[in-house]
Amino acid sequence: MKNANLQVRKENAMARGQGNMAPVYVDRAQNAEVWDVEGKRYIDFGAGIAVVNTGHNHPKVxxxxxxxxxxxxxxxxxxxxxxxxxxxxxxxxxxxxxxxxxxxxxxxxxxxxxxxxxxxxxxxxxxxxxxxxxxxxxxxxxxxxxxxxxxxxxxxxxxxxxxxxxxxxxxxxxxxxxxxxxxxxxxxxxxxxxxxxxxxxxxxxxxxxxxxxxxxxxxxxxxxxxxxxxxxxxxxxxxxxxxxxxxxxxxxxxxxxxxxxxxxxxxxxxxxxxxxxxxxxxxxxxxxxxxxxxxxxxxxxxxxxxxxxxxxxxxxEKLCERATQIGEHMVTHLHDIKEMHTDLVGNIRNSGAMIALELVKDGDVNQPNPELTKALVSKASEKGLILLSCGIRGNVIRFLPALTAEFDILDEGMAMLKACFAELT
The missing domain is CATH 3.40.640.10 (Type I PLP-dependent aspartate aminotransferase-like (Major domain))
Known part of the structure; x- marks a missing residue:
């Protein structure tokens, strides 16, 4: 089964109001990784919108x-x-x-x-x-x-x-x-x-x-x-x-x-x-x-x-402490991005592993950049990275990785994000 075929079926069977971010249909998932019906692997920085904090398919759960x-x-x-x-x-x-x-x-x-x-x-x-x-x-x-x-x-x-x-x-x-x-x-x-x-x-x-x-x-x-x-x-x-x-x-x-x-x-x-x-x-x-x-x-x-x-x-598994560690680790990567794109990254903030990257134009807080935000989410999906956006102005990328995610997986995902910035800016 192909993603495109399932997307056509979905559009014919389900109301358009219940949209989907990308035409990617999941076959299986484990901890911070997801595989679609075509066998493509994704790193999941959304965790089902902060639902699977303990990772996909945790053995104890x-x-x-x-x-x-x-x-x-x-x-x-x-x-x-x-x-x-x-x-x-x-x-x-x-x-x-x-x-x-x-x-x-x-x-x-x-x-x-x-x-x-x-x-x-x-x-x-x-x-x-x-x-x-x-x-x-x-x-x-x-x-x-x-x-x-x-x-x-x-x-x-x-x-x-x-x-x-x-x-x-x-x-x-x-x-x-x-x-x-x-x-x-x-x-x-x-x-x-x-x-x-x-x-x-x-x-x-x-x-x-x-x-x-x-x-x-x-x-x-x-x-x-x-x-x-x-x-x-x-x-x-x-x-x-x-x-x-x-x-x-x-x-x-x-x-x-x-x-x-x-x-x-x-x-x-x-x-x-x-x-x-x-x-x-x-x-x-x-x-x-x-x-x-x-x-x-x-x-x-x-x-x-x-x-x-x-x-x-x-x-x-001490996931409260782990959330703090994940937040610190990912924010370091985001500051690397900010150094390379000072005119586009307006603000980086986090509360533990609830992490945000706010995108602007010309370094101006009053000029939100929802276009780049949308493009980055789309490009990330193409590369195998699940990202979510948010914000009342549509210009914030939110990171909600599983609190059980391995650090090498986090690093791999952030490398994908950096590549997306390089290609789009």
């Missing part, structure tokens, strides 16, 4: 899943629960930053986790409003599209969105958005749009994912915590892309010293199996009435088995 499949695949945790769901919830509660006792719910997707955070926050506070941030991405359901702070392609043609959602600037030193400016804008929302006493929650990514891998300063998160405490607002940390060792700690916001009221978890939770969670302070999590939270596939036994194995792998 694979063994746990196979053992679970032999026993049963589904009963619905709301009908006939199972020990693995309880154990996973216990591990999530223990891992969540902060000293307050926690409880969890298990769901299926990151968007579903965000939706449930809003439900829980509204049930607990009795308030309707939610404040989110420009450039944030929280999902593709109607509520989460409303929370998302980027129009194309996520919101185009899908409105209207829920009311009582408001956006403020995300602090971003590189783009000249100061902490003070963001906080002042938040306070202006209380003056001009919705009184603080009607706001149920503020939701933020401690490191923006789709928005461009910008990190919220610890000082800013601490200020948000103080504002929330002052007004009885819940603070929601969206850790969907940042969680499970990706940034060098189990969850990105723990380095700020801030304890969230609610936290989402998904993507890297189960090594590629669909499961997600909301973890929060126990009294807040218990606000909805019994039966008010749930879902048919939430807390899949197969997903729970995989997630428990992922917890073990993160601890045994």
């Amino acid at each position: 694979k063994a746990a899943v196979m053992a679970q499949v032999e026993r049963f695949t589904h009963t619905c945790v709301m009908v006939s629960p199972y020990e693995s769901a309880v154990e996973l919830s216990e591990k999530l509660n223990a891992a969540a930053p902060g000293p307050t006792p926690k409880k969890s719910i298990l769901v299926t997707t990151g968007a579903e986790a965000v939706e449930n955070c809003v439900k829980i926050a509204r049930a607990y506070t009795g308030r309707p409003g939610v404040i989110a941030f420009n450039g944030g991405f929280h999902g593709r359901t109607n509520m989460t599209m409303g929370l998302t702070g980027k129009v194309a392609p996520y919101k185009v043609g899908f409105g209207p969105f829920p009311s009582d959602i408001f956006h403020v600037p995300y602090p971003n030193e590189y783009h000249g958005v100061s902490i003070e400016q963001s906080l002042n804008d938040l306070k202006m929302r209380f003056t001009c749009d919705i009184e603080a006493s009607r706001v149920a929650a503020i939701i933020i990514e401690p490191v923006q994912g789709e928005g461009g891998f910008y990190q919220a300063p610890a000082e800013f998160l601490q200020a948000l915590r103080a504002i929330c405490d002052e007004h009885g607002i819940l603070l929601i940390m969206d850790e969907i892309q940042t969680g499970f060792a990706r940034t060098g700690s189990m969850f990105a916001h723990e380095t700020s010293g801030v304890e969230a009221d609610l936290m989402t978890a998904a993507k890297g939770i189960a090594g590629g199996f669909p499961i997600a969670a909301v973890v929060g302070k126990a009294d807040i999590m218990d606000a909805p009435i019994p039966g008010g939270l749930g879902g048919t596939y939430g807390g899949s036994p197969v997903g729970c088995a995989a997630a428990l194995a992922v917890f073990d792998v993160i601890e045994e």
Whole structure:
């Protein structure tokens, strides 16, 4: 079977809205490498968008899943629960930053986790409003599209969105958005749009994912915590892309010293199996009435088995430390590229192994270069390197390698990227 033939079949069978970055169809994968149906090998710097943090087909995750499949695949945790769901919830509660006792719910997707955070926050506070941030991405359901702070392609043609959602600037030193400016804008929302006493929650990514891998300063998160405490607002940390060792700690916001009221978890939770969670302070999590939270596939036994194995792998293979090492290693390569292309590379930043390269024209932050970004992603695919782009201006290449990737594989992939720059510039 050829990639081109499969692409034709895909275009005829699947809605165009569910596009694909490149006409490359996977046959098998192992750790940080992927092989397509034509036998071509790729180095994977995307990890399924930060999903397979433990690498493709990790033997411990694979063994746990196979053992679970032999026993049963589904009963619905709301009908006939199972020990693995309880154990996973216990591990999530223990891992969540902060000293307050926690409880969890298990769901299926990151968007579903965000939706449930809003439900829980509204049930607990009795308030309707939610404040989110420009450039944030929280999902593709109607509520989460409303929370998302980027129009194309996520919101185009899908409105209207829920009311009582408001956006403020995300602090971003590189783009000249100061902490003070963001906080002042938040306070202006209380003056001009919705009184603080009607706001149920503020939701933020401690490191923006789709928005461009910008990190919220610890000082800013601490200020948000103080504002929330002052007004009885819940603070929601969206850790969907940042969680499970990706940034060098189990969850990105723990380095700020801030304890969230609610936290989402998904993507890297189960090594590629669909499961997600909301973890929060126990009294807040218990606000909805019994039966008010749930879902048919939430807390899949197969997903729970995989997630428990992922917890073990993160601890045994010291993947938090490994993420920090990978980030330092890859950033060194990116600075080599910047030295050769100072007019094109505007900014390099990372939070552990969540790494970004922002491309501009003439060294000017105000002249984004989405054309080069798109060309590099395409050229990399031709050479056998899977790259992802992001950013509200479409000019950021994001690197999300498996935290188990060998350093020689990382070096090989970065050599490919350097070759792409050489050919395109």
